[in-house]
Amino acid sequence: MKHSLSFSKVIGAVALISAFAPATAAAAPVYWTDWVSASAGNSGSASGIITLADSSTVNVAYSGGLYSAQISGGANYWSPNAYTSATVDNAPDSLNTDILRLGQGTPMNTITFSTPVTNPIMAVVSFNGPSWTFDAPFTVLSSGCGYWGCDTLNSGNGNILSSTHLGEGHGTLQFLGTFSSISWAENGSENWRGITVGVSDVSPVPAPAAAWLFGSALAGLGFIGKRRSDRVSV
Incomplete structure (x- = not known):
């Protein structure tokens, strides 16, 4: 037996x-960039800092077209909240109201991180009109109504970001992988659309x-x- x-x-x-x-799927705190300086223009620039939970920091640099930057106080363009999702626990306004105002139609914009980061997230305000073409694949995590109105953000073939009706799309994108920089081209100019970037300390188990x-x-x-x-x- x-x-x-x-x-x-x-x-x-x-x-x-x-x-x-x-756990492999749960919303996690996102540590958004605190933009501390900026210089506007077709060849504009901005500098910021991401402070992680353990107080370590990642320096962030932007180069490209820049109408202006809000680095202290001002209108909270991150309200109402179109930015939280099953991945993102907190909207950018949980840190401050910082925002970079882009849209001049520049051929290349670049975000650079001082230390490679995993699965960075970009929050977008008022994305309408011309599309953007990124140098890396991305996923739209959230999309909806925001400060300037409503529309849906779309991820298209060729790493293209667009809005369904060329209207006011608000939401977040995530670039899956480890990055030292992210670049994108603006396929035409627009009054302005705002961005910021952030990272999470949490990565899913493969x-x-x-x-x-x-x-x-x-x-x-x-x-x-x-x-x-x-x-x-x-």
Whole structure:
């Protein structure tokens, strides 16, 4: 006679392992850039700082067309909130009202990070009219009504950002991967549309790692079951 592990014991063990595995999908705090200086113009620039939860910092630099920058006080263009989602826990206004006002139709704008960052997020205000073409794929995390009105942000083939009706799209984009810089071209000029960027300290567990944990658990349970059956065999 041989005994094997019951199905309920297998499920219980897997549940125990899952309880200790990090969560893969939950909104996390985003640490938005505090823009501290700016110079307007077709070849404009701006500098800022991201302060993370452990008080470490990432310096952020912008170069490209810049109508103006709001670096202290002023209107809160991040209200109403079109920026939180299943990934983003807090809108930019949770830090300050900082915003870079772009839209001059410059051929290249670039955000540069002093330290490579993972899955950076860009918040966008009043995106209407001409599209933008980025140098990296992105996902639209949230989209909706904001300070200047309503429209839907779209991610198109060729890393193109547009709004459905060329109206006032507000929301957030996420660039998946690790980046030292992000660049994009403006495909025409517009009165202005605002941006800021941020990062989160939280990264999801890769699926292969989770699968390895699950497989290891089942293999271990199988080994234990075999040991037990060998001891009670007649």
